[in-house]
Amino acid sequence: MAIKKKSKAGNYLVIVLMIVGGIAVSIPFIWMISSSFKPESEVLAIPPTIFPENPTLDNYINLFTNMNFTVYLRNTLIIVFFSFIGLLFNAMAGYGFAKYEFKGREKVFYLVLATMMIPGQVTMIPVYLLLNEMGLTNTMTGIILPGLAVAFSIFLFRQFMTTIPNDLIEAARLDGAGEFYIFFKLVMPIAKPIFAVQGILTFIAGWNSFLWPLIIANDESLYTLSVGLSLLQGQYANNFALQMAGAAFMVVPIIIIFSFFQKYIVEGFTMSGIK
Template sequence: MESRSFLQKIEKPVVALFLIAGGVLVSIPFLWMISSSFKQESDVLNIPPQLIPSNPTFDNYINLFLSLNFGVYLKNTLIIVFFSFIGLLLNAMAGYGFAKFKFKGKEKLFYIVLATMMIPAQVTMIPVYLLLNEMGLTNTMAGIILPGLAVAFSIFLFRQFMTTIPTDLIEAARLDGAGEFYIFFKLIIPIAKPIFAVQGILTFIGAWNSFLWPLIIANDESLYTLSVGLSLLQGQYANNYALQMAGAAFMVVPIVIIFAFFQKYIVEGFTMSGLK
């Protein structure tokens, strides 16, 4: 009994110690990236390495916007993020329709939506590119945005969550004379805040990191996103590690901040969508 009691006492400290050690090891590359982004170009590869810059500078971040086109890349990325949130609203409407409306072929159509989740995105890029090319939308912002407006996984999560909303509540609103759009915006969306939160975070991360499709569809550098710009930066300034670290930090830090503040909503949204 004494040995079991002793093991129970040291169990939590040991687990906490391993978690802290693991967290520190995982954080080292991220901390090194942030530190190097504030260093002079000649100081990045100093031996022994310095985690804290001896002469910190913002020149690398300034050069991203003054000497390079990161201002244009940021604008394009924010446009994609904005329209991705419009697509999020459309996906929510589709999920609500699959969950609460009855129409012919609903189940078969929903299975088709699910089946598209099994197809790798790379497989559909060529036919989507050919369709957009026929429509004259290649090398345009519309061509970058349109394929991302409807996402099968997002529709699935919204549908799973909205099946848990009592149908009697919706029927009562209809009996009171509320229209379908009023019910959706004033009743469904407030109830579905957890799934909107998790999908909003995932949508932001996906749009912010958009790389392959903008690279394929756009030939004009004025349409490139931050991820594509970072790739160009690594090619044009292969030996300037400080500038590369500044570009990488500018890409990563907003996502880390958003995830740190809203990570509980990700867990809550997935849990409520999968278990209820």
């Protein structure tokens, strides 16, 4: 009985600590969202208020009427869309490494893995010079193209697809199914967990794209939401309510998507490591 009481007390303590920690972590996000609905004068009020006394949507309206956030949002959604097309290419590459036998397969795969060890900042200058020679700097194509192939994504797809039985694929081939039919109708439904986790990671990466668009583009009409938020912080450094609105618009969609699909992230990573 004493052991059970100690166990229950320990569980209650863990729950209390988790609740306190969750509240502490949530306070900055609550403050950010709350401040985005406050007038500028209320954000700096002393004593501060957690919830707005005079809620307003003016900050969000200003973002899309005076700050070109409509353009930034359009560019970001374009990048996200093509990132998902790149995700499909990465899945095909992972499937090829997992299920096709060809000369030099392992060496090429190890070469792909080796690129994961190189920081992205190191390759930015060579990639920029290549795109400049192709005339793709300051274009949406130049922003999108380098992100279509992702070594980490290929690695995860390959690891997951090695778990698919070869007999299943061979049976489909014996029934006369083509390679594209097998991939889209057989492999993709089985690989839903890894597609889910990679879809979430792809969305987050595309939505938060900042450094590369800032480097490759010098035209404001090609900037993304992250770049626009950086400009907002520079041009309206004293307007904290407007900055909170921009930050909330960037962060809230990611929080919503992550909260709904976080179980797929754990499941996808777990199943990718099984052989």
